[in-house]
Amino acid sequence: MSNYKIAVIGGDGIGPEVTNEALKxxxxxxxxxxxxxxxxxxxxxxxxxxxxxxxxxxxxxxxxAILLGAIGPAIGSKEVPPGILERGLLLKLxxxxxxxxxxxxxxxxxxxLSNGNQLYVVxxxxxxxYAGEGGQLRPxxxxxxxxxxxxxxxxxxARCIRFAFELARDTERKHxxxxxxxxxxxxxxxxxxxxxxxxxxxxxxxxxxxxxxDAATIYLVNDPSRFDVIVTDxxxxxxxxxxxxxxxxxxxxxxxxxxxxxxxxxxxxxxxxGAAHDIAGxxxxxxxxxxxxxxxxxxxxxxxxxxKRVEEAVLSVSDQIDSRAWSTTEIGDAVAExx
Ligand code: IPM
Ligand code: MN
Numbered sequence: 001m002s003n004y005k006i007a008v009i010g011g012d013g014i015g016p017e018v019t020n021e022a023l024k025x026x027x028x029x030x031x032x033x034x035x036x037x038x039x040x041x042x043x044x045x046x047x048x049x050x051x052x053x054x055x056x057x058x059x060x061x062x063x064x065a066i067l068l069g070a071i072g073p074a075i076g077s078k079e080v081p082p083g084i085l086e087r088g089l090l091l092k093l094x095x096x097x098x099x100x101x102x103x104x105x106x107x108x109x110x111x112x113l114s115n116g117n118q119l120y121v122v123x124x125x126x127x128x129x130y131a132g133e134g135g136q137l138r139p140x141x142x143x144x145x146x147x148x149x150x151x152x153x154x155x156x157x158a159r160c161i162r163f164a165f166e167l168a169r170d171t172e173r174k175h176x177x178x179x180x181x182x183x184x185x186x187x188x189x190x191x192x193x194x195x196x197x198x199x200x201x202x203x204x205x206x207x208x209x210x211x212x213x214d215a216a217t218i219y220l221v222n223d224p225s226r227f228d229v230i231v232t233d234x235x236x237x238x239x240x241x242x243x244x245x246x247x248x249x250x251x252x253x254x255x256x257x258x259x260x261x262x263x264x265x266x267x268x269x270x271x272x273x274g275a276a277h278d279i280a281g282x283x284x285x286x287x288x289x290x291x292x293x294x295x296x297x298x299x300x301x302x303x304x305x306x307x308k309r310v311e312e313a314v315l316s317v318s319d320q321i322d323s324r325a326w327s328t329t330e331i332g333d334a335v336a337e338x339x
Contacts, residue, residue: 003034004065005033005137006066011068017281021291023067025294027234029298029339042079051085051092066268070270070275071090072274091130094126094268098126099258104254119230126238133284157195161199169206177228179236216240217239220245245273254273254289254292255296283327287332291314
């Protein structure tokens with residue numbers, strides 16, 4: 001069996017705690033790996049001034065996968081202005097490693113609003129409003145102008161939609177919904193819509209539908225089982241997956257894979273939740289999102305059987321715990337035992 005080289009960015013707040021539990025589960029699954037810690041994040045930035053150097057980026061490229069806990073300063077922190085770490089670290093990694101898919105799976109649990117169905121959100125991860133197009137004129141004056149564009153390329157949209165069709169073809173229901181706002185964002189919407197139509201002709205076994213993003217938020221709360229796989233743009237995907245996290249058993253359980261599906265470099269796996277500084281160091285964090293992200297990492301590395309065992313252990317533990325009463329390590333141990 002391979003000895004995988006895994007770069008671990010524990011990061012800030014509860015990040016390192018939940019990442020430890022994720023690695024515990026990988027170990028319990030019998031997959032051998034060598035973990036290398038990278039000190040990155042708000043604390044590292046404040047002490048050293050480094051957000052992500054070219055040198056660190058180059059060394060990350062040599063790993064088989066990157067496991068990330070959470071990045072970000074405490075809310076209201078004056079030392080790290082908004083955008084520095086988001087754009088300089090997390091988005092830089094997504095762009096530089098061409099992690100063009102952000103895959104977020106959600107499963108119904110006993111405590112969730114969903115009826116036990118499975119949902120995948122395929123979020124485009126390198127374009128849209130995240131591309132950083134725009135600028136300011138005359139900032140700080142009454143005549144200030146701010147623009148923030150959305151970048152949508154044929155190439156970027158096509159590869160994302162193709163990934164989603166391939167995924168939908170493998171689900172039980174084989175159903176794919178495009179979520180956008182084609183009635184208002186007409187230029188980007190038309191591109192997404194045309195490519196969606198075009199690609200659907202190659203996947204005749206996949207049933208398709210379309211939903212405007214505002215309506216999709218209602219459906220997600222009232223009747224999430226109408227969805228199977230959703231494909232959507234970067235910002236809509238960001239918002240919808242926080243909502244889906246809340247609907248499907250809480251954000252503590254939500255996992256994500258930032259994928260480079262063609263494997264020209266490592267992919268990055270992280271829970272959807274943030275650094276939660278308010279509960280850091282108190283063993284109160286729910287590590288299930290991080291552990292489930294590690295299961296996605298195993299799957300991407302080709303360890304499907306181990307991935308399945310970790311994923312099933314997470315879901316079985318999530319049905320049993322009240323995460324407020326169990327400590328981070330107790331939950332992690334329970335998962336490792338079941339693996
Ligand atoms: C996420 C996060 C990030 C995003 C932030 C931290 C830049 O919210 O992964 O969903 O907006 O993509
Ligand atoms: Mn988000």
